[in-house]
Amino acid sequence: MRVLVCPDKFAGTIPAVEAAGAFAAGWRNVRPGDDLILRPLSDGGPGFAGVLAAALPHARVLTVAATGPLGRPAQGHVVLDGATAYIESAEACGLHLLSGEERDPKHTTTFGLGTLLLAAVEAGATTLVVGLGGSATNDGGAGLLAALGAAPLSASGFALPYGGAALIDCAALGGVPRLREATLVAATDVDSPLLGLHGASAVYGPQKGATRQDVFQLDAALARFAGVLQALPTAPPGLADLPGAGAAGGLGAALLALGGRVTSGIGLVRELTRLDAELEEVSLVVTGEGAFDEQSLRGKVVAGVANAARDLGVPCVVVAGRIDAGRREAASIGVTEAHALVEHFGSVAEALARPADGLRELGERLAVQWSR
Structure with missing residues (x-):
């Protein structure tokens, strides 16, 4: 598989570059032969x-x-x-x-x-x-x-x-x-x-x-x-x-x-990172941020990536610290499925303390799931 990993920062815990690297490390533990393209993103804020x-x-x-x-x-x-x-x-x-x-x-x-x-x-x-x-x-x-x-x-x-x-x-x-x-x-x-x-x-x-x-x-x-x-x-x-x-x-x-x-x-960063060109060549895109909520649906990184992926018919998976947006609203912007660190760990404190571990473990889990 060819997978594009392009998260925003997880505010207050881990920058976008490290978040992308942690998720990719987990995925490669399971499927080392896959081609992972890392494109950390920002909508103008920290990072x-x-x-x-x-x-x-x-x-x-x-x-x-x-x-x-x-x-x-x-x-x-x-x-x-x-x-x-x-x-x-x-x-x-x-x-x-x-x-x-x-x-x-x-x-x-x-x-x-x-x-x-x-x-x-x-x-x-x-x-x-x-x-x-x-x-x-x-x-x-x-x-x-x-x-x-x-x-x-x-x-x-x-x-x-x-x-x-x-x-x-x-x-x-x-x-x-x-x-x-x-x-x-x-x-x-x-x-x-x-x-x-x-x-x-x-x-x-x-x-x-x-x-x-x-x-x-x-x-x-x-x-x-x-x-x-x-x-x-x-x-x-x-x-x-x-x-x-x-x-x-x-x-x-x-x-x-x-x-x-x-x-x-996010439009500027999409252009400068050539994100849309990368999307045309992949079978899956993974994005994310600290909190996937209503603000995410209105022009932030996740919405920008999901909209672009939807237009090209590419599945888009969101990994986030927590998820507050509804499934129907998420689907409306092009999100295929979403996974939260809080649910993965079963604890907000653990999600905040170990974001890199959680992203790596989610990477392993999703590599198994999507390889099927």
């Missing part, structure tokens, strides 16, 4: 830089000293492929950089991402593709703009503290962002607007540590900041309502205000 660094044959990777969501040192990477740079926002403002007690989007910042963008421009990149997802921030990209020389200011002309809450007092930006006219692209499959019930604060704020009261406070602050962003000459009309403006705590809005555009994260 985006590593996936593209591995997939692009001529890419070079710059390691950049940046800062995390609370200002601590963090190491980021710029993946350069010709004049295009690929940057993962989660490396500078990701939720995984904080402990549970530290999560508070009222104070976290995207400043470190601005450092990565500047490094890409200094390296000669003229197109900056920023993967959005997995952020610990809700500052509408205010920290990013500060790093680019356009710090948010109060009505009195003082620079505001970092974090989303302080933006309620934002009156202007204190400069022009310095990007040497580089083109910006936001790679994300989040289509949320910036504000309201379906916006950045309401939908994603709670998972970043926001209380119910914090959500109202942050949404009001982003509404104020949206008016400031709208005044930029490169900002499109109706900025706050555009799909993707709410991605990564409003980072999408900042990139759009700087003249950027939004593209599908």
Whole structure:
């Protein structure tokens, strides 16, 4: 058999590259003669830089000293492929950089991402593709703009503290962002607007540590900041309502205000990894992620892979940490069957502690099943 193994990361436990390797190792234990093609994927969130660094044959990777969501040192990477740079926002403002007690989007910042963008421009990149997802921030990209020389200011002309809450007092930006006219692209499959019930604060704020009261406070602050962003000459009309403006705590809005555009994260990665061409040559595709749920059905890695496999008539198996999506909904996007580590181990704690072992064991089991 020729099998394509192309999972996303299992958030909080194992990156996509290791997940693919673990599953493939199990399969090869049972059927060493099969041809397994490993294509770890990302939709723009954690793992985006590593996936593209591995997939692009001529890419070079710059390691950049940046800062995390609370200002601590963090190491980021710029993946350069010709004049295009690929940057993962989660490396500078990701939720995984904080402990549970530290999560508070009222104070976290995207400043470190601005450092990565500047490094890409200094390296000669003229197109900056920023993967959005997995952020610990809700500052509408205010920290990013500060790093680019356009710090948010109060009505009195003082620079505001970092974090989303302080933006309620934002009156202007204190400069022009310095990007040497580089083109910006936001790679994300989040289509949320910036504000309201379906916006950045309401939908994603709670998972970043926001209380119910914090959500109202942050949404009001982003509404104020949206008016400031709208005044930029490169900002499109109706900025706050555009799909993707709410991605990564409003980072999408900042990139759009700087003249950027939004593209599908999984669509971009599918193209760059030549996933569709690989699908035409295989008899089975295996994908997966930490939680296969309703969000997975709306444009994340699993949906992108399953849709492409369905169009080519290739069976698609999902392996996940847990499965919350219904069978009928999964089948509607092209999923043939799904298997969960939680069910395999019989324990959530075990699934979280031993994801590589579980994926290897599922690989062995599915190799027997599908060889029949």
